[in-house]
């Protein structure tokens with residue numbers, strides 16, 4: 001570390017174009033601080049720069065533009081973030097100088113005048129958070145490690161801001177793994193990553209100061225000797241640093257072998273390449289709940305209730321009519337078991353079909369509870385007349401005609417119970433382009449399917465038979481084989497309640513011409529060319545689905561399989 005007393009030239013003032021052009025010729029990393037002389041926080045930033053310059057002792061390195069290209073921008077006097085960014089970039093420059101890494105391809109950041117910045121156009125360039133991206137690798141996804149890894153990350157106090165399960169595109173692999181693109185087997189690696197499902201997590205630090213797993217204490221004595229104005233801020237930042245290495249935590253938990261991690265990301269552009277709508281979804285807590293319209297309400301006012309539910313911003317993911325058994329009714333009416341009318345409640349609950357729904361919305365659990373109101377109609381009418389309980393009360397029935405899960409754990413249990421998952425197979429045929437494949441996979445996910453397994457395969461005659469055994473004797477079978485031999489197909493296991501018939505509905509009629517007439521939103525209508533090149537395939541019943549799954553995915557063990 002440099003002596004604190006060493007005289008250094010901290011900064012050069014740039015106040016005209018030619019000085020700017022000259023500065024942009026600098027070798028290495030240049031930090032450019034744009035500030036107003038009267039601005040308080042900017043003075044604190046100067047202190048931070050002085051400290052970093054002293055500690056790093058890198059006259060050639062401490063800049064924020066690299067070889068004439070602006071590579072990052074931080075808005076506001078956010079000392080910890082600037083500190084972190086500089087340390088990361090300097091570390092990168094050192095590695096490049098030592099030949100340990102190749103210089104990344106920077107995308108130059110364009111500066112615009114403040115008017116256009118006010119429109120928010122550029123706000124995606126930088127963020128006020130430091131993120132870590134975790135890619136759970138395909139073999140770990142196939143081994144169903146995702147849930148365990150996510151739970152551990154959350155338990156350690158980190159926050160999962162966004163997540164997605166998909167095969168990465170070539171561009172995404174090259175972007176995330178830019179540091180290893182020169183390795184000899186990189187092309188094989190790209191092909192492995194693009195043909196299999198990865199799970200992407202964008203993680204932030206969370207608010208906790210010290211998480212339970214972190215036993216390393218910061219030496220506060222050393223820190224208190226630092227004479228800097230903003231030493232409190234710096235000490236806090238360094239304490240955060242102690243606890244925040246997700247990579248370190250994954251290693252301690254012995255799960256780092258399943259993940260690739262990129263830490264200290266302060267530029268959402270990097271994240272956008274992997275999760276394009278990150279800005280929109282970050283921090284948004286979409287929650288799935290089970291809701292129920294009890295028989296009397298279902299019988300009388302279903303449409304009004306469903307409209308109201310959608311007006312309140314809920315998406316109805318799944319719905320089914322179900323006549324409850326006495327035991328099921330007792331479980332769902334537990335809150336009334338001490339009331340003298342409990343017997344009548346159970347009688348009415350089992351008297352006809354209820355409507356079970358899976359609803360999803362931001363903060364869905366709390367929102368639904370508040371929306372439906374109290375459990376008794378009397379209380380609702382007196383205190384919360386706008387609640388659904390009061391508005392949709394049924395004459396002579398004292399209880400809330402709507403039910404909702406009590407907690408997210410209960411919701412998960414109840415959804416599994418009322419909507420047991422089923423597996424089916426989806427095949428995307430070779431004529432479908434990469435771009436169309438991605439569109440189809442998005443439609444599949446948006447319709448509530450989980451893509452549980454996936455493989456890209458050239459369907460030889462022998463492999464094709466595992467899927468098309470039912471039409472082996474048809475006259476057109478040879479033509480089907482011909483279409484499949486034209487290139488690789490994507491074969492997936494899709495999981496969801498009612499997966500077999502819902503997938504067939506989503507595919508649409510066999511002939512795309514007919515599909516465009518009868519079901520214009522279906523996949524075959526949108527992506528099919530003719531009856532042979534009709535984009536996708538799916539089994540016609542459970543038996544065919546299970547037979548295909550067991551022959552195409554030998555290691556796959558179905559989970560919670562529906563018994564019908």
Ligand SMILES: Nc1ncnc2c1ncn2[C@@H]1O[C@H](COP(=O)(O)OP(=O)(O)OP(=O)(O)O)[C@@H](O)[C@H]1O
Pocket residue numbers: 471476479480509510531532533534536537538539540
């Ligand atoms: N009359 C036909 N002429 C040519 N090809 C056909 C004909 N009927 C079906 N096919 C092709 O054979 C595939 C399998 O036929 P099948 O009768 O099983 O169709 P499906 O059950 O409607 O659709 P899929 O099985 O593909 O989900 C179809 O997807 C289509 O590409």
